[in-house]
Amino acid sequence: xxxxxxxxxxxxxxxxxxxxxxIGDDVDLRESLALATVYITLASNxxxxxxxxxxxxxxxxxxFGLGGYICxxxxxxxxxxxxxxxxxxxxxxxxLAFIFGLGILRLRGPFFxxxxxxxVEGVQAFVQNFGPWGGSSGIxxxxxxxxxxxxxxxxxxxxxxxxxxxxxxSLYLSYAIKISKFGLGLLAxxxxxxxxxxLGVPTPRYKAWAYSASAFLPAITGGLYFFKxxxxxPSDAFDLSLSTEALVVAMLGGQGTVTGVALGAYLYEELRxxxxxxxxxxxxxxxxxxxxxxxxxxFFPGGLMGFIYSRxxxxxxxxx
Amino acid sequence: MTxxxxxxxxxxxxxxxxxxxxxxxxxxxxxxxxxxGPNGAGKSTLFNLLNGVFAPDSGRIVFGGIDITGQxxxxxxxxxxxxxxxxxxxxxxxxxxxxxxxxACFGRDNLPLARAHDVAREAAAIAGLDDRLEMLALHLTIxxxxxxxxxxxxxxxxKLLLLDEVLAGxxxxxxxxxxxxxxxxxxxxxxxxxxxxxxxxxxNLSDRIVVLVSGEKLAxxxxxxxxxxxxxxxxxxxxxxxxxxxxxxxxxVS
Numbered sequence: 371x372x373x374x375x376x377x378x379x380x381x382x383x384x385x386x387x388x389x390x391x392x393i394g395d396d397v398d399l400r401e402s403l404a405l406a407t408v409y410i411t412l413a414s415n416x417x418x419x420x421x422x423x424x425x426x427x428x429x430x431x432x433x434f435g436l437g438g439y440i441c442x443x444x445x446x447x448x449x450x451x452x453x454x455x456x457x458x459x460x461x462x463x464x465x466l467a468f469i470f471g472l473g474i475l476r477l478r479g480p481f482f483x484x485x486x487x488x489x490v491e492g493v494q495a496f497v498q499n500f501g502p503w504g505g506s507s508g509i510x511x512x513x514x515x516x517x518x519x520x521x522x523x524x525x526x527x528x529x530x531x532x533x534x535x536x537x538x539x540s541l542y543l544s545y546a547i548k549i550s551k552f553g554l555g556l557l558a559x560x561x562x563x564x565x566x567x568x569l570g571v572p573t574p575r576y577k578a579w580a581y582s583a584s585a586f587l588p589a590i591t592g593g594l595y596f597f598k599x600x601x602x603x604p605s606d607a608f609d610l611s612l613s614t615e616a617l618v619v620a621m622l623g624g625q626g627t628v629t630g631v632a633l634g635a636y637l638y639e640e641l642r643x644x645x646x647x648x649x650x651x652x653x654x655x656x657x658x659x660x661x662x663x664x665x666x667x668x669f670f671p672g673g674l675m676g677f678i679y680s681r682x683x684x685x686x687x688x689x690x
Numbered sequence: 691m692t693x694x695x696x697x698x699x700x701x702x703x704x705x706x707x708x709x710x711x712x713x714x715x716x717x718x719x720x721x722x723x724x725x726x727g728p729n730g731a732g733k734s735t736l737f738n739l740l741n742g743v744f745a746p747d748s749g750r751i752v753f754g755g756i757d758i759t760g761q762x763x764x765x766x767x768x769x770x771x772x773x774x775x776x777x778x779x780x781x782x783x784x785x786x787x788x789x790x791x792x793x794a795c796f797g798r799d800n801l802p803l804a805r806a807h808d809v810a811r812e813a814a815a816i817a818g819l820d821d822r823l824e825m826l827a828l829h830l831t832i833x834x835x836x837x838x839x840x841x842x843x844x845x846x847x848x849k850l851l852l853l854d855e856v857l858a859g860x861x862x863x864x865x866x867x868x869x870x871x872x873x874x875x876x877x878x879x880x881x882x883x884x885x886x887x888x889x890x891x892x893x894n895l896s897d898r899i900v901v902l903v904s905g906e907k908l909a910x911x912x913x914x915x916x917x918x919x920x921x922x923x924x925x926x927x928x929x930x931x932x933x934x935x936x937x938x939x940x941x942x943v944s
Contacts (some may be wrong), residue, residue, distance in 0.1 A: 539847030551795050551803045558792045561781035568741060568779075570796030570846060 374544060376690050384538040402643055404530050407537040409635040411591045413619040414540040417585040421626030422553060423577055423637030425562030428589060428613050432493050434626045435607030436463045438596035439503055439587025446511045452519055456593045463589035464582045471581035494608040508603030529598045540587045545690055556580055561668035611656060618659045621666050629689040634674055694719045694881045698916040700749030702739055708756050709735040711905040722882045723897030732905040733885045734776055741773050754849055770798035772848035774839035776855045779825035786824040789838055790814050790845040797846025810845045814827055817841035817871060833864045853884040858889055867897060
């Protein structure tokens, strides 16, 4: 893997994310890029199901929200420090996803997609009524938890670097799976699941592993995100529109590609930031997202990368 | 001679239709066994039972000494049973090489990716696709897709190959080439169970023939024996295809 140029391209992207805000101590840029890492992490992991295995998951936000809850709860109620809480969130949500996956992945196409919305609604209803997690009012954590990280100001930098690391791991995970035998099996499932099974791809197990793998890093990102805000409540944690945006982003960039999905997520986040702050378009971003999705589906089914590949075929060898 | 495949009173019913009825036969190792019968005789259903797409309602299927009755398709594939489809099922947006690599990776030997590439290239070459390795499967012609089915199945390095009408829809030159390919595969020690409607081809290729009518075994034996069996001739004259042909010629006269 070290010999492949794409490995170093990912490393460069990570370095840029670390250096850009750190050099000028630019807090505004850091916050904007922090949000971009969240989008890139969510979209890249969603891509494992959408772009590789061909399963549309509207419920990827569940991993993010549950990870947030587990992490915040462990820190707040059990006095755990951040790192083990994040790890526990990742493992816990992945294990849950594996068990869910064995069940709902028996469904295909639109039926699977609908069931993933059911998972979001079900989990949200559960959390709203779950006493230890504060029910519908959620959990607040006191600013004291930032002390072990060197105070609030420094903690925000630590969390930002952790978000960048999670994003980097997401990109490497997508890439490593894509060039592996596991990835080949997933791509075969995405093309024709029945034919893949007849060729010997263990379809139920592969799909469940992919679903579970796609939960791990979003859960950690959710933990970091809600630890950073020191507050979590069900309507933020399980916001279906973020799931939808992740799908748009993946299709915008080119599902099944690593570069395209990351690029799409970054561009979308920048556009969204602009729309949210501009006076004319304030809160217009979902309308724009809808129009974008229509245009992509109708005119550029391969997304941004599909367009780049067809214009510059050589890039296909370098950019995965 | 040891048996590679044994069917023991296998039955399958779909609603009111008895697709396969109490079928018993065995296949020897290294044999080419032809499976013929009119449309709707249950030939393709039988293939689906063998490789686990459907589970039989009753009976047992033993492959290479292992009971595979009702096992999932990917487990059956792992034991060394590969097939082609009557209606081609390419992995459309993947290249010919990738298609074959999937077969090699997840076939009998469960090969790692690097080794699988070599086996896939070899299989593609045998099927005559070595000049189109980087072509997307969806861009292949129908004959190319049929070859891809064969190459992919072959890449799994199977002990038994099920061929479902690989000659249908091909022109005479392509048929000749394909028959040569099938013979070469057998020379590599692979047993072959083949469904085919082209009588001349299947009589020529097969060591033995099993005739299936309405899900039941009507006859079994050497090609020459089967061709002269009066029950078989009668079954084929009852063939709706043949009836249609007769009707067509009658209309032509009027």
